[in-house]
Amino acid sequence: MSKYYLNYLDELESEAIYILREVWAQFQNPVILFSGGKDSILVTHLAKKAFYPSKIPFPLLHVDTGHNFPETIQFRDDLIKELGVQLIVGSVQESIDTGRVAEEKGKNATRNALQITTLLDAIENNKIDCAIGGGRRDEEKARAKERFFSHRDDFGQWDPKNQRPELWNLLNGKHFEGEHFRAFPISNWTEMDVWNYIKREDIKIPSLYLAHQREVVWRNDSWIPVSEFLKLEENEKIETKKIRFRTLGDITITGGIESEANTLEKIVAEVAAMKQTERGNRSDDKRSETAMEDRKRQGYF
Amino acid sequence: MEIDKNQLLRFTTAGSVDDGKSTLIGRLLYDSKAIFEDQLEAIENTSRKKGHEGVDLALFTDGLRDEREQGITIDVAYRYFTTPKRKFIIADTPGHIQYTRNMVTGASTANAALILIDARHGVIEQTKRHAFIASLLQIPHIIVCINKMDLVDYSEEVYENIINQFEEFSSKLYVKDIQFLPISALDGDNVVNRSTNMDWYKGAPLLYTLETMHISSDINKIDARFPVQTVLRPQREGFIDYRGYAGRVASGIFRPGDEVVILPSGFTSTIKSIDTMDGSLEEVFAPMSVTITLKDDIDISRGDMIVKENNQPKPLQEFDAMLCWFNNSPARPRAKYTIVHTSNEQKAMIKEVVYKIDINTYAREEQDKELKMNDIARISIRTTRPLMVDEYRDNRLTGSFVLIDDATHETVAAGMIV
Ligand SMILES: Nc1nc2c(ncn2[C@@H]2O[C@H](COP(=O)(O)OP(=O)(O)O)[C@@H](O)[C@H]2O)c(=O)[nH]1
Numbered sequence: 096m097s098k099y100y101l102n103y104l105d106e107l108e109s110e111a112i113y114i115l116r117e118v119w120a121q122f123q124n125p126v127i128l129f130s131g132g133k134d135s136i137l138v139t140h141l142a143k144k145a146f147y148p149s150k151i152p153f154p155l156l157h158v159d160t161g162h163n164f165p166e167t168i169q170f171r172d173d174l175i176k177e178l179g180v181q182l183i184v185g186s187v188q189e190s191i192d193t194g195r196v197a198e199e200k201g202k203n204a205t206r207n208a209l210q211i212t213t214l215l216d217a218i219e220n221n222k223i224d225c226a227i228g229g230g231r232r233d234e235e236k237a238r239a240k241e242r243f244f245s246h247r248d249d250f251g252q253w254d255p256k257n258q259r260p261e262l263w264n265l266l267n268g269k270h271f272e273g274e275h276f277r278a279f280p281i282s283n284w285t286e287m288d289v290w291n292y293i294k295r296e297d298i299k300i301p302s303l304y305l306a307h308q309r310e311v312v313w314r315n316d317s318w319i320p321v322s323e324f325l326k327l328e329e330n331e332k333i334e335t336k337k338i339r340f341r342t343l344g345d346i347t348i349t350g351g352i353e354s355e356a357n358t359l360e361k362i363v364a365e366v367a368a369m370k371q372t373e374r375g376n377r378s379d380d381k382r383s384e385t386a387m388e389d390r391k392r393q394g395y396f
Numbered sequence: 397m398e399i400d401k402n403q404l405l406r407f408t409t410a411g412s413v414d415d416g417k418s419t420l421i422g423r424l425l426y427d428s429k430a431i432f433e434d435q436l437e438a439i440e441n442t443s444r445k446k447g448h449e450g451v452d453l454a455l456f457t458d459g460l461r462d463e464r465e466q467g468i469t470i471d472v473a474y475r476y477f478t479t480p481k482r483k484f485i486i487a488d489t490p491g492h493i494q495y496t497r498n499m500v501t502g503a504s505t506a507n508a509a510l511i512l513i514d515a516r517h518g519v520i521e522q523t524k525r526h527a528f529i530a531s532l533l534q535i536p537h538i539i540v541c542i543n544k545m546d547l548v549d550y551s552e553e554v555y556e557n558i559i560n561q562f563e564e565f566s567s568k569l570y571v572k573d574i575q576f577l578p579i580s581a582l583d584g585d586n587v588v589n590r591s592t593n594m595d596w597y598k599g600a601p602l603l604y605t606l607e608t609m610h611i612s613s614d615i616n617k618i619d620a621r622f623p624v625q626t627v628l629r630p631q632r633e634g635f636i637d638y639r640g641y642a643g644r645v646a647s648g649i650f651r652p653g654d655e656v657v658i659l660p661s662g663f664t665s666t667i668k669s670i671d672t673m674d675g676s677l678e679e680v681f682a683p684m685s686v687t688i689t690l691k692d693d694i695d696i697s698r699g700d701m702i703v704k705e706n707n708q709p710k711p712l713q714e715f716d717a718m719l720c721w722f723n724n725s726p727a728r729p730r731a732k733y734t735i736v737h738t739s740n741e742q743k744a745m746i747k748e749v750v751y752k753i754d755i756n757t758y759a760r761e762e763q764d765k766e767l768k769m770n771d772i773a774r775i776s777i778r779t780t781r782p783l784m785v786d787e788y789r790d791n792r793l794t795g796s797f798v799l800i801d802d803a804t805h806e807t808v809a810a811g812m813i814v
């Protein structure tokens with residue numbers, strides 16, 4: 096075989112770098128949406144590569160639900176220091192305190208939907224014209240239709256039926272004042288690709304992704320971590336399990352799985368044998384079959 | 397690990413409604429174990445609600461709410477699966493004539509196209525259209541899947557007849573490689589596993605064909621083209637005078653020491669280094685994203701192209717192209733659009749619609765000159781400044797462009813330079 100071809104991870108990397116550079120060239124004020132999860136860590140790593148030897152030329156934006164894993168915040172602050180870039184925090188707690196949103200009530204209350212308002216406010220207040228996200232098309236069926244450059248109207252809304260076509264590698268980021276874009280450089284990566292690449296590049300990730308002992312409660316078919324925000328229901332009991340997380344989000348709804356995988360090698364092997372999607376452990380997606388599409392239309396990540 | 401040698405293959409699916417595209421993709425994913433239990437469960441639930449017996453694998457690709465309600469595919473949906481040999485990206489596109497533009501989009505980056513034909517109906521108007529689009533977009537490999545063989549008693553004669561029908565018109569098209577396959581997407585015959593119902597078919601099943609298809613030779617290694625995306629000037633310690641040109645190799649091969657020309661200025665220089673965060677490279681080719689530094693200080697910016705002295709694209713301000721119109725509002729005669737070609741952007745005017753093509757019959761239409769949504773036409777275009785172009789046939793990236801309407805910012809057309 097010819098030596099002039101890339102393996103698939105190199106091709107995905109090259110595509111992501113291309114998209115990140117297009118964002119920089121086409122927008123005035125882009126940011127990386129940083130959640131502390133592996134996908135946004137990956138995007139940040141790719142941005143480092145895209146602009147080397149320059150620093151990443153734009154800030155990171157963290158939409159903070161207030162329901163964090165302490166490890167996530169520590170990780171975020173260390174990374175910011177290492178990169179020497181600016182951090183912008185949009186606080187859901189502040190949105191609640193200022194009456195922009197009301198906290199959900201009831202057993203399955205989450206701050207997930209509230210993040211939309213906080214995010215859109217942060218975008219507007221900071222005059223952000225492109226928010227780069229770690230969304231992947233394999234995560235969820237509504238995400239499967241996302242463009243690399245995805246238009247949002249001046250209400251921050253997505254119109255999946257009226258998207259701009261993307262041909263070859265030509266990306267159209269033109270927009271009117273008040274509108275913005277979401278850019279998804281790792282659209283074409285699967286969970287497996289992400290882990291294989293993290294392992295190959297030896298990218299630092301929060302310890303939460305590796306198996307560790309933790310106090311948890313069995314709820315909605317997964318292990319929800321005990322935290323100051325968790326209200327125990329009747330019949331629920333706290334147990335200590337060896338678990339790890341496949342995604343990281345709001346600590347009140349991010350379920351872990353029982354696992355012995357405490358190295359990247361073991362995680363890759365475990366993910367390869369997985370029978371459930373990673374979002375299968377997130378109760379926010381279980382609400383209805385089109386839960387993600389409905390949230391995305393309104394401006395969700 | 398072995399997997400590190402694996403290539404990426406992008407393919408698109410075409411076929412008219414109900415030919416079984418979604419079922420075929422669902423089958424590929426299902427049999428290659430790319431469907432997770434919770435996804436399968438969700439599909440089973442929906443299938444039951446709709447009164448289907450068994451699982452309707454098509455539901456797996458029909459993502460958006462409206463589509464599930466109407467039971468059709470209206471946009472491009474991307475799906476992924478990996479086998480021990482390759483990673484695959486599928487662009488599942490709808491087949492109706494009103495979605496020609498979606499097919500064109502899916503085809504623009506594809507290494508291969510699967511064209512589905514319902515064995516009971518044989519070649520129909522839509523088949524011709526799909527083959528036309530595949531050849532127009534220069535997809536190097538076409539696999540014609542003759543589906544629903546279970547409904548024609550797995551008949552070899554039916555299969556052979558359809559091949560003959562197909563070859564009758566495909567001889568008029570320019571396609572590098574066409575293969576035929578008899579399958580049943582519903583039952584999985586010849587999809588991942590060889591069919592036991594069609595002993596007369598001696599070829600490989602679809603997945604094996606996709607896994608072993610030769611795609612490295614499809615890359616243009618001759619014409620070195622490097623469109624500059626952005627200039628990197630770190631101005632920090634260790635890199636005070638660093639000036640790097642960041643971009644993605646569109647075609648050809650670049651090495652340090654190469655004599656290069658910068659277009660459109662025409663200045664010449666020598667490549668000093670080709671950098672990445674992981675170190676400098678001795679040789680780069682498409683589609684690598686790298687940063688090039690030059691021995692001389694030249695004023696270079698986004699939209700410029702680095703090429704080799706002895707092999708240059710043509711600087712053209714007026715050229716012909718095959719254009720597919722994407723927008724609801726028709727093209728306005730002699731109106732100005734923004735043309736995006738590689739990383740370069742200019743204003744452009746469609747000077748003339750030379751002819752439209754009836755993509756079902758391949759007939760040229762020279763009277764009706766109005767470009768409406770989904771129309772494909774040969775046009776003459778004029779730009780405010782020269783673009784550095786190649787013919788699309790030689791170079792998919794430097795031979796293609798899109799038009800943007802300045803009033804709406806929408807991408808209204810895609811063009812292939814002839
Ligand atoms: N008997 C039979 N039916 C099939 C086969 N493939 C697809 N179908 C059925 O044809 C119908 C349309 O399939 P679908 O995949 O939605 O077609 P699409 O519109 O091309 O995506 C569905 O009812 C499928 O179950 C096949 O190989 N044999």
Ligand SMILES: [Mg+2]
Pocket residue numbers: 417418419454458468469
């Ligand atoms: Mg379909």
